[in-house]
Amino acid sequence: MNNNWRSVLLGVIFPLLIFGLLTYQVWGKSGGILGDETILWAIQATANPQSDAIAKTLTKFGLWLGVLPWAMVTMLVLLKQGSWRSLAYWLMTMLGSILTLPRL
Numbered sequence: 001m002n003n004n005w006r007s008v009l010l011g012v013i014f015p016l017l018i019f020g021l022l023t024y025q026v027w028g029k030s031g032g033i034l035g036d037e038t039i040l041w042a043i044q045a046t047a048n049p050q051s052d053a054i055a056k057t058l059t060k061f062g063l064w065l066g067v068l069p070w071a072m073v074t075m076l077v078l079l080k081q082g083s084w085r086s087l088a089y090w091l092m093t094m095l096g097s098i099l100t101l102p103r104l
Contacts, residue, residue: 071094078087 074090075087078090
């Protein structure tokens with residue numbers, strides 16, 4: 001097996017197989033993935049109004065203070081290097097991410 005087929009196997013087929021198995025686990029059973037409900041109850045048990053308010057505020061600022069500056073740095077580096085294909089891929093990825101953002 002040459003190197004290209006190994007890359008396809010490890011980079012495409014293997015992840016698709018794993019996600020397919022996870023999808024079957026979630027849709028095939030009413031309880032979801034083993035331990036899923038336990039984790040959900042543990043998270044809900046720690047909730048309180050103050051931490052909820054902090055989490056909502058950090059979520060709103062997270063885009064502007066976390067993701068956006070790193071995205072701009074990445075774009076500038078790709079522009080400076082002249083990596084046009086990588087830049088085009090990156091721009092399409094960012095556009096897709098922006099279009100699927102939930103409205104806060």
